[in-house]
Amino acid sequence: MAPLWCVVPAAGRGTRVGGDLPKQYLPLAGRPLILHTLDRLAAHPLIAGLMVVLGAGDELWPSVGLLGSKPVLTAIGGAERCDSVLAGLNALPSGVGEDAFVLVHDAARPCVREADITRLIERGVLAGGGLLGAPLRDTLKRAGADGRSHETEPRDHRWRAFTPQMFRRGDLSQALRAASAAGVTVSDEAMAMERVGFSPLLVEGAEDNIKVTTAADFALAEFLLPRTK
Ligand SMILES: Nc1ccn([C@@H]2O[C@H](COP(=O)(O)OP(=O)(O)OP(=O)(O)O)[C@@H](O)[C@H]2O)c(=O)n1
Numbered sequence: 001m002a003p004l005w006c007v008v009p010a011a012g013r014g015t016r017v018g019g020d021l022p023k024q025y026l027p028l029a030g031r032p033l034i035l036h037t038l039d040r041l042a043a044h045p046l047i048a049g050l051m052v053v054l055g056a057g058d059e060l061w062p063s064v065g066l067l068g069s070k071p072v073l074t075a076i077g078g079a080e081r082c083d084s085v086l087a088g089l090n091a092l093p094s095g096v097g098e099d100a101f102v103l104v105h106d107a108a109r110p111c112v113r114e115a116d117i118t119r120l121i122e123r124g125v126l127a128g129g130g131l132l133g134a135p136l137r138d139t140l141k142r143a144g145a146d147g148r149s150h151e152t153e154p155r156d157h158r159w160r161a162f163t164p165q166m167f168r169r170g171d172l173s174q175a176l177r178a179a180s181a182a183g184v185t186v187s188d189e190a191m192a193m194e195r196v197g198f199s200p201l202l203v204e205g206a207e208d209n210i211k212v213t214t215a216a217d218f219a220l221a222e223f224l225l226p227r228t229k
Pocket residue numbers: 008009010011012013014015016017023024053077078079080081082084085106107108109211212213
C-alpha cells in the first residue's frame with residue numbers, strides 16, 4: 001500500500017487547558033506536546049508526510065525543531081477545527097490525488113499507537129474510509145439543567161470517536177465544504193461524511209489514545225506515553 005499523508009490540526013487555542021500558550025506547545029515529558037504526536041506519526045511506515053495546520057500568527061512552531069526524513073508542510077487554520085482540517089487538505093501537495101486516502105489526526109492526541117494506525121488504514125481502505133473509536137463502556141445519563149440525571153440512555157451501538165480518521169481527499173474536502181455551506185460546525189471528519197450519506201467504518205482502538213483537553217490530562221498523557229508505543 002502506498003503511504004498516506006496525514007493532516008494534523010494544531011490551530012486550536014487550548015482554552016480548556018487555560019494559560020497563555022496553546023496546549024500543543026506546553027511541555028509534556030520535557031518536550032512540546034505536539035512534538036510527541038508528530039514524532040509518532042512520522043515514525044509510522046504507512047505515513048508519507050505531515051501537513052501541520054497552525055494558528056494564524058503562530059510564532060512558536062519554528063522553535064519546535066522537528067527532525068526526521070519525512071516531509072513536514074504547514075498551512076494556516078481557521079476558527080473551528082473543521083476549518084483547519086479543510087485548510088490542511090487544500091494545502092496538500094498536488095501529487096496527493098483526489099482519490100488518495102488521507103489521515104487526519106489531532107495534535108492533541110500524542111498517545112496514539114502505531115498498531116491502531118495500521119489497523120485503521122488496512123480496514124479503512126477496504127471500507128472506503130473510517131475512524132478509530134471505542135464503544136461506550138459506562139452507563140449513559142441524560143442531564144437536565146438542574147444537574148440531575150433525568151434518564152438513562154441505551155449505550156448499545158454508541159461509540160466515542162477518536163483520531164486518526166481516514167477518508168479520500170476529495171470526498172472529505174467536499175463533505176467539509178458542504179457542512180460549512182450549510183452553517184454546520186462538524187466536530188470530526190466522520191460527521192461531515194455522515195452528512196453526505198457515507199457511513200464511516202468504526203475501527204476499535206485503544207482507549208488510551210486520549211485527547212489532551214484539560215490541564216489534568218497532561219499528567220495522564222505523561223504516564224501513558226511510554227506505555228503506548
Ligand atoms: N480552530 C481549531 C480548533 C482546534 N484545532 C485542533 O484540533 C484538535 C482537537 O481540538 P481541541 O482538543 O478541541 O483543541 P482546542 O480547540 O485547542 O481546545 P479548546 O476547545 O479547549 O480551546 C487540536 O489539536 C487543536 O489544535 C484546530 O486545528 N483548529
